[in-house]
Amino acid sequence: MRIKLTADSTCDLSAELIRRYDVEIIPLRVVTGDDAYRDSIDILPDDIFRYVAEGNDIPRTSAINSEEYVDVFKKYLEEYDAVIHINISAEFSSCHQNARLASEDLPVYVIDSRNLSTGSGLVVMKTGDLIAEGNLDPVAIVEKVNEMIPKVEASFVIDKLDYLHKGGRCSTVAALGANVLRLRPCIEVQDGKMSVGKKYRGSFDRCLRQYATERLKDRTDISTDRIFITHTGCNPALVDEIKAIITELGQFDEIIETRAGCTVSCHCGPGTLGVLFVRK
Numbered sequence: 001m002r003i004k005l006t007a008d009s010t011c012d013l014s015a016e017l018i019r020r021y022d023v024e025i026i027p028l029r030v031v032t033g034d035d036a037y038r039d040s041i042d043i044l045p046d047d048i049f050r051y052v053a054e055g056n057d058i059p060r061t062s063a064i065n066s067e068e069y070v071d072v073f074k075k076y077l078e079e080y081d082a083v084i085h086i087n088i089s090a091e092f093s094s095c096h097q098n099a100r101l102a103s104e105d106l107p108v109y110v111i112d113s114r115n116l117s118t119g120s121g122l123v124v125m126k127t128g129d130l131i132a133e134g135n136l137d138p139v140a141i142v143e144k145v146n147e148m149i150p151k152v153e154a155s156f157v158i159d160k161l162d163y164l165h166k167g168g169r170c171s172t173v174a175a176l177g178a179n180v181l182r183l184r185p186c187i188e189v190q191d192g193k194m195s196v197g198k199k200y201r202g203s204f205d206r207c208l209r210q211y212a213t214e215r216l217k218d219r220t221d222i223s224t225d226r227i228f229i230t231h232t233g234c235n236p237a238l239v240d241e242i243k244a245i246i247t248e249l250g251q252f253d254e255i256i257e258t259r260a261g262c263t264v265s266c267h268c269g270p271g272t273l274g275v276l277f278v279r280k
Contacts, residue, residue, distance in 0.1 A: 001081045001082065006023060010263045010264075014258050020128075023124060025040075027060060028061050028064055028093075029061065030061055032184065033229070043203050044262070049270050060192060069102030073102060081137045082107075083109070084109045084127055084142065085122050086120060087110060087113060088113060088191040089113060089115055091187070092192075092194075096112045108271045109142050111123065112114060112200065115152050117261070118276045119189055124225070126145055126278075151191065151278050155202075156264070157272070157274070159205055163268055186198045204238075204242070208241075216246060216250050224251055225252070225253045225256040226277070228257075229242055229273065229274075231257075232268060232270050233259060242273065242275070246275070
């Protein structure tokens with residue numbers, strides 16, 4: 001049975017991983033003023049950062065509509081027996097609802113990743129691995145993927161709260177207080193929603209080193225096949241330090257570095273880095 005894998009652009013997989021898993025990426029729209037751009041096609045995170053630095057409002061993201069999903073699904077059903085599609089968490093976007101509507105009466109199986117960025121990317125890769133095995137039907141694959149989804153551990157540390165503040169996601173008092181006290185919050189994804197975890201204090205470099213160490217040290221419950229370092233364009237030397245910590249604390253088959261796409265960049269801004277993996 002031939003199965004096509006598709007996913008929203010929010011999964012933040014690199015071009016190499018997209019090729020490896022032969023996944024069709026369907027872009028969300030990034031809206032600046034009256035203009036809408038296709039995520040990672042017409043606009044990149046650095047374009048967003050320049051736009052905001054020039055004094056403009058934070059761009060917003062717009063969900064993929066049902067008609068777009070129908071077009072993609074029907075295109076691949078001309079060649080494939082079924083499509084499995086991975087969405088950003090339904091708590092973050094109406095993409096999942098729209099994809100479900102588009103899948104009605106079609107051999108299309110829509111999965112809510114309950115995550116974002118490479119938290120969703122881990123779900124995409126798991127699905128791709130199961131498709132590649134070639135001995136499971138779509139229903140069995142979906143069941144296995146849904147069993148894995150609650151085990152995804154996704155979090156990010158944010159250098160400054162400027163973007164969260166400008167986007168209306170935290171108060172002026174909270175943003176000023178965090179900046180004055182040099183607090184760097186850890187944003188965690190739990191049950192498909194974002195919440196604030198530990199607040200680290202000190203330089204961004206120091207906070208990231210502490211964060212990565214605490215995420216991995218003395219853990220025996222982590223699957224060691226792959227781990228992501230996903231960031232919004234952090235200093236390469238700092239990223240290398242985080243890689244070294246991961247290498248020291250865990251024997252991972254793959255340590256994958258990716259740049260976060262437009263969705264995370266719009267919400268969190270520059271100076272954001274996360275370590276994402278799956279528990280056993």
